[in-house]
Amino acid sequence: MADQEKKSLMLAQAEREFATHDTWWEKEEPKAPLPARIQAMLNRNDPAVIDELLKFAFLLNGEVQVWDYNKGSWQKLSLPEEDIAQLDPQDGSWLWTLYVSGHPLARKAVRKLLSYQSDIYDLQRRFFEFQRHMISSKLQVKWRGGRRNALIPFDAVYFRYVKAIFKLAEKKGDAETWAILAHRFDLERKGNKRLRTAAGQEVEVYSDKTHYYLRRRCWRYLRELGKAGNPAYIRFAVEALLQYEDQDARYVSKYENGKWLYGRRYNHLWLFNHLLFHRSQTFKPKRLQWEGVFVPIDGLDRREEAFPDLWDQHADELWRLFTKASSGTVISFAWTALRHGNRDYLNRVPREKWMNLLDDEHDKRSKAALAWILENYILAGNGKADLTLLEELLFHIDQTVRDKAAEWFGKNAQKLPREFNLKITRRIIDIIKDGSDYWRATGCIDLLRSHCRPYVSEFANMALIKQLQDSGSRWSYMYRMKEDLLALLLEELDVEQQGVTGVELLPFLSSANNEVQQQTEALFEKYFEKLKLDLDFLLALIKTPNSRVQAFTTRFLSDRLLWVVPFYPALLPRLWEMMLDENENALVRNYIRDVLLGKLFFEELRETPISQVLALLQHQEHAMQAFGAQLLALIEPKPHDFTLQQLVDLAHRPLAEIRAAARHMLEKLRLIWSPDLLVNVMETDWDDTREWAMRIVTALPTDEQTPELIYGLLDTARRDIRALAMELIDRHLTRLDLTELMMRASESPYLEVQEFALALGDQLTWTAQRMTELELFFRTVFFRVHQGRRAKNMAFALLERLALEKQECAEAMVPLLNDMVRNFGRQDFERIVHLLTQIQMRYPHIQTPLTLE
Incomplete structure (x- = not known):
């Protein structure tokens, strides 16, 4: 028989039972038998039967895949x-x-099967280790805040029997069983599970109508118990409330009275709200x-539950609810x-139970x-503090406990003995210094800043400070604390009391911690x-980089x-040495030059020897030269304090x-200028100095524009200076x-100089002797390789002109032409032969x- 046909028959059976009011579940007769192996485990009272039933339901309703090496694919893992x-x-x-078997292990198993499986992935890992798992959509049930997992879904296969179990449990x-299902009815929305009837209509197995009916029925049942004052109300209510978890709520925020409030909203629940907020x-x-229904994160400090008198009669059940519930609101x-x-x-309640609750996983x-x-144990009725307990709370492993204890400690510290406050302060210092418990130390430092602050001075000494400085790496997670x-x-x-010196405090000025440095x-x-x-x-202070x-x-x-001031005679020379020491840290050298010597002690450098200033001016670092220029302006030296060569060097x-300063002093020494000096000053890459020297030369009287000066200018490497020399030659x-x-x-290696000289050749009176004297000049022009064609043509x-005009010149040039005819190329060869x-x-x-x- 096909699966759809079986489901249709079951649906028809359910409709008949509803129409005839058939309460078949009241007979408590078993239906399909359990697998033989599971029944055998029940008969043996084997506790493992619970896990076996969970695994059985997982394979029956879920899906587990295992890799088949023969087929090379994933295969579904089936029941035995x-x-x-x-x-x-x-x-x-x-x-x-x-x-209905009545077996205690069977009842426990049913409750496990019907409950939401919050740890379903743990079940997978435990039952099917090293295998690929997939959560079947059948196991995922929806509610208005998300999805949960259930091994027994509300579908056509199970829902008829789930309702029967619910009614029988009631x-x-x-x-316990009733509460599990009541929780699911309250939370779980309808799914996509539909069936087609014999008439061809599609119906939902667990519809919205069914969902609303069942959760109203749950509250109606409890309400009747409460009205009758039946203690069963408390028993059923406690079991129901134990099922709820924080994830059943919707976390929301709202803006109210000028601030944001954060909490949980429970509008979607029915039974839960009636139990806790009925009034x-x-x-x-x-x-x-x-x-x-908005409950702040910290809860409501008021009672609004249904039947409060009944609750007050069952303090043990309230305590059980307090210690076992999973919902912070409950x-x-x-x-x-x-x-x-x-x-x-x-x-x-014994004190030990309270202490154990401090380690509870739920912060509420x-x-x-x-x-x-x-409130009840630290300060006893006689006013004496339980200091041992307070100390235990202040250094508890849980930060929330520490924070609350510290808050109480701060409000009551003045009532506590001074010795106790000192003991707490000492222990905090030891915890931070030890550095092995980061989280505990985190709370301790806050406590030390606030409530223990008045007692820190008792432990403030250089021995402890140096221990903290030397302990741990800067990259340690405890470093900041x-x-x-x-x-x-x-x-x-x-x-003053401890005789601390500046040298001892100096290392703390370099601390990466702003507070340490500021203090x-x-x-x-x-x-x-x-x-x-x-x-x-x-x-030492100045040398700190x-x-x-x-x-x-x-x-x-x-x-x-x-x-x-009294330190100047020894301090300033040392600063000068450190500034020029290339092995010294660059940050320190720059600080000495730019701030200390350059500003703070600058006026004290008026007597600095010229030799030291010159050393700065000739330094390879630009900043040192700039500082030398500042000193030069401060000292205002006379021109005679320098040699001419030093001034020329400064002009470059x-x-x-x-x-500019060098040129100014050179002008004052004009009477002792020499041609070499002017040429040296002019031959520079700096336009201002070169143009200044060229103006000086151009403005010189005729008798001072000597041949030595002109020839010197003609020999320079700069074209503009050679052009000036040629201009002066034309003039003189x-x-x-x-x-x-x-x-x-x-x-000269420069072609324009040789061409300029050849152009002047027509103005010479040529003789055999002059031809011989200038043979080197002609050889220089003619034997220049691959260059100087214009100069060669001019030569x-x-x-040619001299050979035709004067016999003696012709005879004097023959040796030169003989050498040229042997070495020149075709073009020049023909001209020489001609x-x-x-x-x-x-x-x-x-x-x-x-x-x-």
């Missing part, structure tokens, strides 16, 4: 063959059989759900009811237990005269310049202000020895390498 042979998967009546007073003036039920209700209606019961329980302990403790100890340190700075400011500060301290320390040093010394320095041509000029041109033209031919034809007696036929 013997179970399949005995069981119809479409018949859920085995669950009914299990419940009839027989099985509060509320704020929360009201509507037709299908409640309205405005715990708050039980705690409020106990405090307001059964305080005597709470007084009888631990907070309530802590509040009770602080140790630094915070250091700051507190430094703030309370009595420098150390405050100590230097406050106890300046008591810290035995000397030259060694000053040098830390920008924040340097900022403090500047402020500290600026306020005490008169105190520093990169800094413009140094060059009649005063110059052109032979010497051309000789100098032969030594050829001059030789010139030699002309010479031989004009002057036959002159010997040439040519033979004319």
Whole structure:
């Protein structure tokens, strides 16, 4: 028979039972038998049968896949063959059989099967280790806040028997089973499980109508018990409330009275709200759900539950609810009811139970237990404090406990003995110094800052401070707390009484912790005269490579310049040495140069020797040169304090202000200028100095524009200076020895100089002797490789003219032409041969390498 047909038959059977009011469940007759192996385990009273039934339901209703190496794919893991042979998967009546068997283990198993499986993944790992698991959609049930997992879904296979179990549990007073289903009816929405009737209609197995009916029925049943004053009300209510968890609520926030409130909303629940808020003036039920049920995170400190008198008669059940509930709202209700209606019961609870509750996983329980302990055990009725217990709470492993205990301690510290406060302070310091318990130390440092602050001074000494400084790495997770403790100890340190010196405090100025640094700075400011500060301290302070320390040093010394004056004779030379020491830290060198010597002590450097200033001006670092320029302006030296060469060097320095000062002093020494000096000054890469020198040369009287000066300018490497030299040559041509000029041109590597000299060749009176003297010049021009074609053409033209004009010149140039004809290329060769031919034809007696036929 097909699965759909079986489900249709079951649906038809359910409709007949409803129409005929057939209460078949009251007979408590078993239906489908349990698998033989499970029945055997029940008969043996084997506790493992519960897990076996959970695994059985998991495989029956869920899905587990295992890798098949033969097929190379995932295969569904099925029930054992013997179970399949005995069981119809479409018949859920085995669950009914299990419940009515009456066996205690069977009842426990049914409750486990019907409950939501919050730890379903743990079940998978426990039952099917190392296998791939998939949660079947059949196991996922919906509610208005999300999804939960249930091994027994409300579907056509099981729902008929789930309702029967619910009714029978209600009839027989099985509060535990009834409560599990009541919780599910209250929370669980309808699913997508539909069936087609014989008439072809689709119906929902667990519809909204069924959902609303069942949860109203649950409350109606309890309400009747409560009205009758039946103690069963409390038993059923407690079991029901134990089923609820925090995840059953919706976490929400709302803006009210100018602030945000955070809490839980329970509008979607029905039974839950009636049990806890039935008498509320704020929360009201509507037709299908409640309205405005918003419970703050800290709970409600008022009682609004149904039948409060009945609750007050069962303090033990309230205590059970308080200690076992999973919902923070339920715990708050039980705690409020106990405090307001059964305080005597709470007084009888042993102290050990309260202490155990401090370690409870739910913070509502631990907070309530802590509040009770602080209120009733710390300060006894005789006014004497239980200091041992208080100490235990202040250093409890749970931070919430520590915070609450610290809050109480702060309010009552003045009532406690001084010795106890000192003991707590000492223990806090030891915990932070030990550094092995980060979370406990986190709370301790806050306690030390607040309530134990008046007692910190008793422990503030340099021995403890140095231990904290030396303990642990800066990258340790405890580093920040140790630094915070250091700051507190430094703030309370009595420098005068303990004889602390500045050298001892100096390392703390470099602390990465702002509070430590600030407290150390405050100590230097406050106890300046008591810290035995000397030259060694000053040098150590200045040598600290830390920008924040340097900022403090500047402020500290600026306020005490008169105190520093006696140290000047020894301090300033040491600072100068440190500034120039390349092995010194760059941050320290820059600080000394820019701040201390450059600003703070700058006026004290007026007597600095010129040699030291020159060393700065010639330094490779630009900043040092700039500082040298500042000193030069401060000292205002006379020109005669420098040699001419030193002034020339200064005129070539990169800094413009140094060059300007050098030029200014050079102008004052004009009477002793020499041509070499002017050329040296002019031959620079700096435009201002070069242009200044060129203006000076151009403005010189004619008699001072000497050939030595002009030839010097012509020999420079700069084109603009050579152009000036050529201009001066044109201006003083009649005063110059052109032979010497051309000789100098032969030594120049620059083509324009040689071309300029050749252009002047026509103005010379040429003789054989002059040709011989200038042979080197012509060789320089002709033998330049791959360059100077224009100069070569000019030289050829001059030789051709001279050869035709003067015999002695022709005869003098033949040796040069003989060498050239052997070494030149075709173009020049033809021209040389032509010139030699002309010479031989004009002057036959002159010997040439040519033979004319």
